[in-house]
Amino acid sequence: MATTTATRHSRRTSKTLLEPTGKELETYEAPKLVIPVDPGRDHIQGDPKAILTLVEYGDYQCPFCGAAYPEVKKVQKELGSKLRFVFRNFPLTNVHEFAQVAAETAEAANVQGKFWEMHDFLYEHQRTLGDNSVALGYAKKIGLDTQKFEREISQHVYQKRIKEDFMGGVRSGVNGTPTFYANGVRHDGPAEAEAIIESLRAKS
Amino acid sequence: MKTISLQRNRRKRISQTRAQRVGGKSARRNPSILNPGRKAPNFSLNSTPDQKVSLKDFRGQPVILAFYPADWSPVCTDQLSLYAMVMPEFKKFNAELIAISVDNIWSHLAFAKDRKLNFPVLADFEPKGEVSRKYGAFKEKIGESARALFVIDGEGIVRWSHLSPDGVNPGAEGILTALDQLAKPNA
Numbered sequence: 296m297a298t299t300t301a302t303r304h305s306r307r308t309s310k311t312l313l314e315p316t317g318k319e320l321e322t323y324e325a326p327k328l329v330i331p332v333d334p335g336r337d338h339i340q341g342d343p344k345a346i347l348t349l350v351e352y353g354d355y356q357c358p359f360c361g362a363a364y365p366e367v368k369k370v371q372k373e374l375g376s377k378l379r380f381v382f383r384n385f386p387l388t389n390v391h392e393f394a395q396v397a398a399e400t401a402e403a404a405n406v407q408g409k410f411w412e413m414h415d416f417l418y419e420h421q422r423t424l425g426d427n428s429v430a431l432g433y434a435k436k437i438g439l440d441t442q443k444f445e446r447e448i449s450q451h452v453y454q455k456r457i458k459e460d461f462m463g464g465v466r467s468g469v470n471g472t473p474t475f476y477a478n479g480v481r482h483d484g485p486a487e488a489e490a491i492i493e494s495l496r497a498k499s
Numbered sequence: 500m501k502t503i504s505l506q507r508n509r510r511k512r513i514s515q516t517r518a519q520r521v522g523g524k525s526a527r528r529n530p531s532i533l534n535p536g537r538k539a540p541n542f543s544l545n546s547t548p549d550q551k552v553s554l555k556d557f558r559g560q561p562v563i564l565a566f567y568p569a570d571w572s573p574v575c576t577d578q579l580s581l582y583a584m585v586m587p588e589f590k591k592f593n594a595e596l597i598a599i600s601v602d603n604i605w606s607h608l609a610f611a612k613d614r615k616l617n618f619p620v621l622a623d624f625e626p627k628g629e630v631s632r633k634y635g636a637f638k639e640k641i642g643e644s645a646r647a648l649f650v651i652d653g654e655g656i657v658r659w660s661h662l663s664p665d666g667v668n669p670g671a672e673g674i675l676t677a678l679d680q681l682a683k684p685n686a
Contacts, residue, residue: 313531313532313533313632313634313635313636314531314632314635314637314638314639315531315532315635315636315637315638315645315647315662316531317665319662319663319664319665320664320665323664323667326670326672326673329672387580387581387584388584389580389583389584389614389615390580390614390615461584462588465581465585465588465670465671465672465675466672466675467672468669468670468671468672468673469581469670470578470581470668470669470670470671471577471578471581471668483667
């Protein structure tokens with residue numbers, strides 16, 4: 296009886312020898328950014344010709360992006376003029392109900408020359424994202440034409456651009472938010488300043 | 500008891516020969532999961548307590564199979580919620596996505612609802628890991644499916660496969676490139 300069972304078992308396993316080896320990292324190559332940085336379109340902070348480039352695909356409502364926000368500031372402070380930082384939209388609207396309108400809010404500030412002010416404000420006020428009057432109040436404070444600002448958001452003027460950012464991200468292997476690219480290669484390490492700086496220096 | 504020890508020995512021998520093979524030529528390709536060109540083994544697994552989904556139901560259209568370790572991975576946006584967002588792109592290729600893990604059906608149902616998943620999530624629960632194993636995507640030691648992706652063509656042949664290293668979420672880029680290739684083989 297025992298023999299029969301063993302034979303039957305071996306017949307089965309002989310067909311199913313395959314199993315992950317755990318050595319996948321040895322041949323692993325991180326995905327690359329397929330949409331090059333375009334100073335005519337992208338939101339760039341720092342010298343557009345800097346030698347190091349950090350691209351973030353982010354979602355304003357994502358708590359992990361909120362946690363990464365001060366880390367990016369640290370990276371910028373550390374690397375100074377050697378770094379240009381690019382932010383692209385990746386709103387995960389199926390899990391974050393306010394992410395899309397937040398992205399549209401930042402884009403509406405962008406056409407009035409205040410993208411980074413609004414970007415920072417949104418990350419610093421993630422908890423108030425559901426209340427549009429908060430961003431509107433800030434828009435007024437920084438001197439935006441609030442009528443134009445509000446109209447563009449309500450008419451979803453920047454929806455197409457945000458969608459383009461999103462799909463470009465998907466094609467580059469964005470796998471959640473935030474996803475960073477250090478000099479064009481996906482940074483798979485933690486979203487912390489030290490790890491990001493290491494990636495930027497290693498891949499320069 | 501005797502049976503168990505026989506099985507154990509057998510398994511040991513298998514792992515030895517496997518170790519030898521991995522060091523050889525095959526190491527350059529995916530040594531473990533089903534490679535392109537192979538026939539995708541059919542399966543029939545529960546998607547709800549009283550509904551089953553079979554691979555052969557989707558003959559004639561591309562199928563994306565996504566094996567993953569576990570429901571409820573503790574990240575903000577996991578691989579599957581990303582796929583739910585990218586679903587309209589998959590649909591442009593008339594492709595169906597099927598996700599599989601060893602979690603039971605009740606866990607899957609709650610998980611799919613929470614993450615707003617818009618594709619079937621199948622339970623490779625009993626016998627545990629049987630389907631994952633057929634695709635070379637089962638980790639015997641920890642008893643979970645690996646993060647392995649397969650793109651299967653309309654004839655049921657694997658056209659692309661990818662095994663992610665532990666802890667690396669592959670995203671959707673490889674799948675879309677494979678679907679591009681399938682749609683325009685000469686491009």
